[in-house]
Amino acid sequence: MKSVEHSMSIAEAAEHTGLSTHTLRYYERAGLMLTPVDRASSRHRRYSDDDIEWVGFLTKLRSALMPIAQVREYVDLVRLGEATTAARLDMLQRHRVSVAAKLDDISQALTAIDAKIAIYSKRNGNE
Amino acid sequence: MKSVEHSMSIAEAAEHTGLSTHTLRYYERAGLMLTPVDRASSRHRRYSDDDIEWVGFLTKLRSALMPIAQVREYVDLVRLGEATTAARLDMLQRHRVSVAAKLDDISQALTAIDAKIAIYSKRNGNE
DNA sequence: ATAAAACTTTGAGTGCACTCGAAGTCAAGG
DNA sequence: CCTTGACTTCGAGTGCACTCAAAGTTTTAT
Numbered sequence: 001m002k003s004v005e006h007s008m009s010i011a012e013a014a015e016h017t018g019l020s021t022h023t024l025r026y027y028e029r030a031g032l033m034l035t036p037v038d039r040a041s042s043r044h045r046r047y048s049d050d051d052i053e054w055v056g057f058l059t060k061l062r063s064a065l066m067p068i069a070q071v072r073e074y075v076d077l078v079r080l081g082e083a084t085t086a087a088r089l090d091m092l093q094r095h096r097v098s099v100a101a102k103l104d105d106i107s108q109a110l111t112a113i114d115a116k117i118a119i120y121s122k123r124n125g126n127e
Numbered sequence: 128m129k130s131v132e133h134s135m136s137i138a139e140a141a142e143h144t145g146l147s148t149h150t151l152r153y154y155e156r157a158g159l160m161l162t163p164v165d166r167a168s169s170r171h172r173r174y175s176d177d178d179i180e181w182v183g184f185l186t187k188l189r190s191a192l193m194p195i196a197q198v199r200e201y202v203d204l205v206r207l208g209e210a211t212t213a214a215r216l217d218m219l220q221r222h223r224v225s226v227a228a229k230l231d232d233i234s235q236a237l238t239a240i241d242a243k244i245a246i247y248s249k250r251n252g253n254e
Numbered sequence: 255a256t257a258a259a260a261c262t263t264t265g266a267g268t269g270c271a272c273t274c275g276a277a278g279t280c281a282a283g284g
Numbered sequence: 285c286c287t288t289g290a291c292t293t294c295g296a297g298t299g300c301a302c303t304c305a306a307a308g309t310t311t312t313a314t
Binding site: 057060061063064065085088089092093095096099100103105106107108109110112113114116117120121 | 184187188190191192212215216219220222223226227230232233234235236237239240241243244247248
C-alpha cells in the first residue's frame, strides 16, 4: 500500500527532516537508508514518505547519541529481516543502558557545578 | 599554608586525575591551568595538590559537556579574580540550562526508542 | 657506568560527523 | 533559447578533542 505516495526532492526532504541536503546525501553514502532512494529520470533523488519516516527514525537514533557506525549495524540488521529482531532489540536495549549511564555522569557533573554556583551566589553578596 | 605540599610527576598526576599524560599536557597548552605548572630543575612538570584539584574541576566542566574553548574562557575569568565572579556564575548557569535542554532531547529520543523496544518485545518477530 | 624508562617540546596524525567545492547535468521561468 | 538555480558525484576540507611521533634530556635501576 504505497499508492498515493508523493515523493519529494532532496531540498523538500531536508525541510521535512530538519537535516541538510549534505547530511541526507551523507547518510545515504554511509549506507543508512533502508532501501535505495529512487531517482527521477534526471537521476535526481525522489524521497518517498517511507524514506522520510525512516530518516526520522535515524534521527532518533542519532539524537540518542548512537554513533553512525552503530546505526549502520542496526540498519544492516533491519535489512536482514525478521530473523534479526532479537539482535536489534538487544542492541537498542544495550544502547539505552549505556546512554542512561552517560546521562547519569553528566547529571553528576552538573550537580557538582551547581554546588559551585551556590558558593558563588553566596559569596557574591547575594545572600 | 601550602607547606607540606607533595608535588607529583605527570605520570602520577595522570593516575590521580584519570587523564592521560597527553591530555594533561594538552590542557596546559590549551591554557586551562589556573597557574603555571611548576618544574623541577630538570624541567619536568611538578603537579601540586592545587593543580590536581584544579584539573579535577576542569574534568567536571568537561564531563558536563563544556567545550574546551568555553572552559578556557571560564579559566580566564577566574584568573581575573573576584571581579569576574558574577560573570562566572552567569556562565555556569547558562551552561547548566543548555545542557539540561540537551539531556532532555536525549531523553526524548530514548523514550521514542523505548517505544520501538516495546513493539519488538511484544511481537517478538514481526517487522 | 650504562641501559631502560620517563620526561621534555613541537608538530603532525586520528576519528568522528559532518560540510563544502568543483565540475558538470537538469528544470523552470521569461 | 537562455539564464538561473537546484541537482548530481566524489574527493577534500573543517572543527573538535584528543593522541601520537620524533628527537633529545633526565631519572632510575642494575
